[in-house]
Amino acid sequence: MSELDRYAVIGHPVAHSKSPFIHAAFARQTGQKLSYDAVEVLPELLADVLAQLHAEPYQGLNVTLPHKLAVAALCESVSERAKLAGAVNTLVRTASGWAGDNTDGVGFIRDLTVNLGVALAGKRVLLLGAGGAARGLIAPILAERPAELAVSNRNPWKPEELAEQFKALGPIVPRTHLSLKGDRYDLVINATSAGHAGTLPRLPGQIVAEGGVCYDLSYGTAAEPFCAWARAQGAVLSADGLGMLVEQAAAAFEIWRGVRPETAPVLAALRTPEPCGSGASHRHPHPRTTAQD
Known part of the structure; x- marks a missing residue:
């Protein structure tokens, strides 16, 4: 094992993470010799564990909840896109510490545009939520030149703050749900955590346009409420975030190893035949017009 370059995902909890499976598949596919672990890290021990993993040494780390914000402050340098996102999900070992990056946004855009074939240019886009997950998507979405990007939250203050912070990159329309x-809207993205509690944001009536698409950043059971809502709205495509997970991992792998793995076979291995919410996208050739309040 000592001859292998070492990598890991850190989080709390982390036992459920699919990252070890994903990166092991990438390594086999590309012939890279490495090991990849899942390391449980309590928030109060984050700084100490980062120093320990640096010393062992680990060459790179993925960062999952709840550490994406806190780890940014512990990096010796942070990429521009991580600064814009306000969060770090990828760490690269340097001689004296960790360099932070964020691949969530590029992972989302690649899954949406390449894997699912959904273009953003000229479309009306609604981003539900104004927390860290939503923030990481704003710059990549604006770079695709949508006709409109609305950011909606339960109260208007956070969307208004984001509109001000990102105004140099493009206009954001702040809204409440x-x-x-x-x-x-042509594309509705759920970046809230409501699905983890089995619920939805409180949304009014029909907001998905004819031929519209819905995307939940969560996957598995956490995506089921939103994907069910999307089907009731008549979305032609409702997708969960498993593709984003694989694509952001591939971007991190490329940063670490200098080679980009093929994501399609890894995503296929993770997928199950159930509809969206159980790890798949679901297409509707005949949109329904049923609204759900």
């Missing part, structure tokens, strides 16, 4: 009534 209830103020969306009467609007229609």
Whole structure:
């Protein structure tokens, strides 16, 4: 084992993580010799564990909840896209510490545009949520030149702050969930954590446009409420975030190893035949117009 370059994902909890499976598959595919672990890290021990993993040494780390924000402050340098996202999900070992990066945004865009074939240019896009997950998507979405990017939250303050912070990259329309009534969007992205509690944001009536697409950053059971709502809205495609997970991992792997793995076979190995919410995207050739309040 000492001859292998060592990598890991850190989080709390982390036992459920699919990252060890994904990176082991990438390593086999590309002929890279490495090991990849899942390391449970309590928030109060984050700084100490990062120093320990650096000393062992680990060459790179993936970072999952709840450490993406806190780890940024512990890096000796942070990439521009990680600064914009306000979070770090990828660490690269340097001689004296860790360099931080964020591949979540590029992973989302690649899954949406390449894997699912959904273009953003000229589309009306609604981003539900204004926390760290949503923040990491804003710059990559604006770079695709949508006709409109609306960011919606339960209260208007966070979306208004984001509109101000990102105004140099493009306009953001700050909204509350209830103020969306009467609007229609070509793409609705759920970046809230409501699905983890089995619920949805409180949304008014029909907001998905005819031929519209819905995407939940969560996957598995956490994506089921939103994907069920998307089907009731008549979305032609409802997708969970498993593809984003694989694509952001591939981007991190390329940063570490200098080679980009093929994601399609790894994503296929993770997929099950169930519809969206159990790890798949679900297409609707005949959109329904049923609204759900």
